[in-house]
Amino acid sequence: MATPQDRTVAAQRGLFIPPFDAFADPAKVADLAVAAERAGWDGVFVWDHVRYSSPVTAIADPWICCAAIAARTERVRFGPMVTPLPRRRPHVVARQAASLDLLGGGRLVLGFGIGDDLLGEMSRFGDEPEPKVRADMLDEGLDVLTGLLSGRLVEHLGRHYRAEDVRFLPAPQRPIPIWVAGRYGNRAPLRRAARYDGAFVIGYPGPEGIEQVREAVAADRGGIEGYDVVVDVPPDTDPAPWSAAGATWVLTRFGPYDLDEEAVRAAVEAGP
Known part of the structure; x- marks a missing residue:
């Protein structure tokens, strides 16, 4: 069973933005992040896709968007949410993440999935x-990514990747939180997520599903204190029931289709 914890503290609130069409420009994503910071949001997270279904036609690179956010904000957490690591080289991602974390002053969060x-x-x-x-x-x-981000010597010869006698510096200012994604009801992603810093589960039936995720993660890691349980909800959803159920982050999800730049900006400026 999940270890009880104080749930009187409200979940942190973030934005979950697809850099598509109206926001397929890192400068516009950064403008939105600046507005979010001023309005009191806690985080701005950017989808990671190289193509998407119609009617989406234009897509920006999420890592460039994150660099723009890092350079223009001071407080909000940010990161790609989520990056399919299997289509990238872990050592390249490690270099990018360490540099991005330094640029942002230790505010980067990494989201990964298959x-x-x-x-x-x-x-x-x-x-x-x-x-x-x-x-x-x-x-x-x-395994390769976290080893390289540690700043320690890495020797890895695996089925898919290798990192022979290498040490990556500079290391991040502090360990970068890693949230692992999965779909509700799938046990394997939760076992994986339990080894890291958070679980970003999509497809919840409702807030009542949070406790099941918390219990599964707690069973695998021996507790859930300090662990992030992340959910995404549409803009018209009350975040309070999700927070009360044990979510530590509630992300307001926009899009992915027919993004209206003015409407999104108005919602962001209205605050969490």
Whole structure:
């Protein structure tokens, strides 16, 4: 069972922004982050896709968007949410993450998952189409990534990746939180998430699902104190029941289709 904790503290509130169409420009995403910081939001997180279904036509790179956020804000947490690590090289991501964390003064959060191929986002580019193989790649990739981010000497020869006798410096100012994504009802992503700093589960039936996730994670890690349970909800959703159920972050999700720049900005400026 999940270890009881004080749930009187409200969840932190963040924005969950697809850098699509009206926001397929890192400068506009950064403008939105500046407005969010002024309005009292706690975080700004950016989707990571290389293609999406119609009617989305334009997409910006989330890591460039995060760099723009890091350079123009001072307080909000930020990060790619979530990056399919199996389609990237863990050592390249480690270099990017360490640099981005330094640029942002230690505010970066990393979100990772296996991604999906429903739109051919993997197979159309020659990336691994099989989910079980991507899951194996994610586990191994996270081992390589966290080893390199530690600043320690890494010696890794695995099925998918290698890092032979290397040490990456500069290391992040402090350990970068890692949130692992999964769909509600799938146990394997929660086992993976329990090894890191947070679980970003999508597809909840409602706030009542939070306790099941908390209990599953707590059973695997021996407790849940200091652990992030992250949810995303539409803009018209009351975050209070999710917070009361034990979510530590409630992200307001915009899009992905027909993003109206003025409407999104008005919602952001209204505050969490």
